[in-house]
């Protein structure tokens with residue numbers, strides 16, 4: 001099927017996307033899907049009916065439906081770690097039982113959620129107090145999946161945040177935690193240590209720093225700490241009492257974990273009810289993904305556009321461009337979700353991949369990006385498929401006209417990418433200012449090649465439920481891309497080597513060991529940094 005798809009691409013590669021609209025006035029409808037009040041439009045790509053047919057065959061050929069069922073029913077599809085992949089169980093609020101190795105995990109999920117809700121309600125109401133009174137600030141200390149989800153969600157749902165302020169500390173760079181501690185009062189701060197493994201060096205280092213900070217002002221600092229972890233055997237050693245430890249099972253991957261205890265800071269900020277709405281959104285997307293035909297299945301179609309652009313057309317990167325400023329952290333969140341999941345060089349059976357792995361994912365909210373990197377997207381020599389996101393309505397009714405301007409900008413960009421501007425049109429633009437060779441030269445700079453693909457996700461408004469739908473949509477997109485490529489999307493061995501080498505380098509940086517055995521560059525950099533104060 002890959003060969004057929006590549007041959008098809010070769011046959012249509014020079015065709016202009018615009019011509020597809022000229023040939024078929026139903027194209028916008030035929031290459032869009034609406035589900036759960038969202039609209040996903042992939043008509044501004046070079047995918048035609050034959051190409052879509054082949055892509056859908058690829059899903060069948062690679063057994064995606066069976067693997068999807070295996071995921072939802074708790075089979076150990078994370079094969080290198082022998083684990084089930086069941087973040088969907090965390091939002092299976094009114095669904096049936098879900099078994100892992102014969103045991104229904106749902107009673108545990110419900111109990112865990114209830115415990116989180118009770119604690120969040122106590123923090124919000126002031127029933128849970130710090131040494132100096134009701135909690136005013138929550139600091140979530142975590143990194144990767146233990147940071148990006150709640151941090152992204154807190155920013156996305158700021159209009160719903162009516163609880164204590166939340167802060168997110170992730171980097172081992174002392175500048176990160178120092179900036180946050182400076183703005184908080186230890187007597188009214190709750191510190192949440194979020195780490196699936198409870199061993200991550202950055203998180204444990206920051207947690208100890210926070211504890212020392214709190215100890216200076218509070219007699220029982222550990223009382224103002226909570227822990228979110230799968231390693232509940234380790235949280236006690238840090239001094240966190242069991243009633244403030246929120247555990248989760250190993251079948252929740254770090255980058256898929258914001259639906260459970262890792263979402264505690266978000267729940268405290270927006271309240272348990274709004275958090276449940278977020279879960280409901282995720283569950284609604286699960287149901288859609290599990291039931292809809294491939295031709296109507298939003299996550300599958302989003303995945304197929306990704307596979308078409310990356311593996312078939314060879315476009316190495318993908319820009320995520322939310323025209324929704326509150327989704328400002330979504331590109332970073334998706335970077336981990338997609339690149340840690342599908343950035344693998346071997347397939348499940350350990351053999352080298354026959355296709356490229358997942359793409360480089362990057363992005364920034366529009367309109368800001370327009371004034372920064374869109375130049376390259378429009379006129380650079382490489383094609384960057386763009387994924388636009390836009391809400392019909394903002395949260396500021398009094399500034400509705402400003403939101404309309406945002407929408408106009410979003411739609412203008414995908415139109416400009418597709419249409420471009422020809423040399424004739426460019427000449428016309430500047431014909432009144434230049435002539436002769438200078439006209440030619442100036443016009444050349446104003447040509448936009450166009451024919452650059454994009455997809456657009458439009459939705460009514462960024463509510464908690466909608467955020468749940470969006471995050472689950474992308475999770476399932478990653479699942480489908482990984483399944484088609486034969487990748488285990490649920491391990492992350494590629495982060496290990498750097499961690500090991502950092503551990504080995506620390507005593508060298510501290511001056512306790514010399515750099516013998518290190519390569520010349522590393523040794524020289526250590527020497528330079530030590531000579532300058534390290």
Ligand code: F6P
Nearest residue numbers: 144145146195196197200254495
């Ligand atoms: O090093 C990568 C990673 O394991 C991510 O997968 C994970 O989200 C992050 O580190 C944090 O891990 P933990 O929650 O165990 O501290």
